[in-house]
Amino acid sequence: MVAAPGENLRVNGDRLWDSLMDMAKIGPGVAGGNNRQTLTDVDKQGRDLFKSWCDAAGLTMGVDKMGTMFATRPGTDLDALPVYIGSHLDTQPTGGKFDGVLGVLAGLEVVRSLNDLGIETKHPIVVTNWTNEEGARFAPAMVASGVFAGVHTLEYAYERKDPDGKTFGDELKRIGWLGDEEVGARKMHAYFEYHIEQGPILEAEDKQIGVVTHGQGLWWLEFTLTGREAHTGSTPMNMRVNAGLAMGRILEAVQTVAMDNQPGCVGGVGQVFFSPNSRNVLPGKVVFTVDIRSPDQAKLDAMRARIEKEAAAICEKLGVGCSVEAVGHFDPVTFDPKLVASVRKAADDLGYSHMDIISGAGHDACWTARVAPTVMIMCPCVGGLSHNEAEDISKEWASAGADVLLRAVLETAEIAG
Ligand code: HGY
Ligand code: MN
Ligand code: MN
Numbered sequence: 001m002v003a004a005p006g007e008n009l010r011v012n013g014d015r016l017w018d019s020l021m022d023m024a025k026i027g028p029g030v031a032g033g034n035n036r037q038t039l040t041d042v043d044k045q046g047r048d049l050f051k052s053w054c055d056a057a058g059l060t061m062g063v064d065k066m067g068t069m070f071a072t073r074p075g076t077d078l079d080a081l082p083v084y085i086g087s088h089l090d091t092q093p094t095g096g097k098f099d100g101v102l103g104v105l106a107g108l109e110v111v112r113s114l115n116d117l118g119i120e121t122k123h124p125i126v127v128t129n130w131t132n133e134e135g136a137r138f139a140p141a142m143v144a145s146g147v148f149a150g151v152h153t154l155e156y157a158y159e160r161k162d163p164d165g166k167t168f169g170d171e172l173k174r175i176g177w178l179g180d181e182e183v184g185a186r187k188m189h190a191y192f193e194y195h196i197e198q199g200p201i202l203e204a205e206d207k208q209i210g211v212v213t214h215g216q217g218l219w220w221l222e223f224t225l226t227g228r229e230a231h232t233g234s235t236p237m238n239m240r241v242n243a244g245l246a247m248g249r250i251l252e253a254v255q256t257v258a259m260d261n262q263p264g265c266v267g268g269v270g271q272v273f274f275s276p277n278s279r280n281v282l283p284g285k286v287v288f289t290v291d292i293r294s295p296d297q298a299k300l301d302a303m304r305a306r307i308e309k310e311a312a313a314i315c316e317k318l319g320v321g322c323s324v325e326a327v328g329h330f331d332p333v334t335f336d337p338k339l340v341a342s343v344r345k346a347a348d349d350l351g352y353s354h355m356d357i358i359s360g361a362g363h364d365a366c367w368t369a370r371v372a373p374t375v376m377i378m379c380p381c382v383g384g385l386s387h388n389e390a391e392d393i394s395k396e397w398a399s400a401g402a403d404v405l406l407r408a409v410l411e412t413a414e415i416a417g
Contacts, residue, residue, distance in 0.1 A: 027042030033095055033388070041175065062179070066154070071108075077416075084192070086129065087101070107128070111125060114410075126186075130148075142363070148186075199360045202355070202357065210356075213356045215362065218328060221326055247288055257306050261294070261299050270291060339412065361386070378401070
């Protein structure tokens with residue numbers, strides 16, 4: 001018996017969970033998570049698996065010049081713009097099984113459920129896998145959705161280099177996922193992204209669903225400090241040009257600036273390169289990226305200005321050269337109030353506990369919001385932990401969010417007939 005549209009529509013939570021576990025087998029980490037970095041051979045394997053599932057669900061695959069995958073379920077109205085459901089299959093080097101993957105495979109599950117229920121929609125539905133959301137191998141993060149939204153050029157993206165000096169463009173070609181669609185040529189009726197919270201709030205508040213109203217903004221400031229390589233044993237302390245010490249003091253300054261701007265601001269450093277990175281050589285060069293974020297534009301920009309000013313003063317005092325380049329940025333984003341209301345209503349209708357929330361992490365939705373009505377849905381994650389192989393969610397949490405996604409997408413894509 002096919003459930004009449006609008007009745008107690010829910011996804012097949014077991015099937016969604018099985019797909020998540022099958023995808024997690026590709027690019028396993030060393031501690032139960034994943035290392036499926038963008039444009040690697042395992043990213044290719046993950047893409048190939050996703051495409052096989054899309055083929056089996058009767059979807060038509062399109063790929064653009066950034067390698068982003070668009071799997072389309074046709075609608076009944078040939079003039080209607082599609083409703084997109086997307087996220088990313090690439091992971092951090094020590095990533096979890098659910099960051100990004102949940103959103104792509106929940107989109108596929110929505111389509112699979114509509115197929116099972118024999119429901120047609122007026123607007124087509126497109127399940128999307130954005131290339132390089134993480135920005136771990138190639139900075140910046142969300143680079144493909146950034147090109148799609150007109151924030152970056154294709155040439156800029158193709159030139160991005162990984163730590164081994166390989167370029168994005170070459171690696172995309174090498175894995176065989178360079179598509180022919182112009183990036184950004186597709187127009188969206190709406191864009192939905194379902195994602196784990198990657199923070200502690202929903203679990204702590206015992207809420208099943210996060211109705212995401214805003215996303216915080218971000219700066220990635222790449223500092224290059226120039227010291228003088230010297231012997232760590234025989235060089236007197238007063239003769240050192242110590243770029244490592246300068247870095248340490250700048251990290252302390254970042255912490256102080258973030259703490260001075262509580263609540264609602266964060267700052268830290270996740271990546272450092274020492275050169276020559278030898279135990280008994282003072283570094284000649286130190287490169288590190290400061291990651292600062294806030295939902296408040298003025299605070300975000302003020303933090304950046306203060307950090308850059310204090311870093312320059314620290315380096316001057318130590319005689320260390322200092323240059324800084326913004327290698328990642330997006331302003332705080334407000335999601336579409338009408339779509340936010342539809343997500344909230346869907347959670348209510350399904351009887352799921354929910355709360356409004358601001359996304360602490362960046363997502364492709366932060367860029368699509370510039371070109372289409374966009375909204376996010378979140379589920380809790382255990383201990384708020386993410387970007388860690390121990391990242392974990394429950395099957396119930398996964399399917400509750402997917403149920404909300406199904407219902408909100410259906411309301412937007414309109415059931416045909
Ligand atoms: O950095 C972020 O917020 C996302 O994980 N790319
Ligand atoms: Mn993500
Ligand atoms: Mn991530």
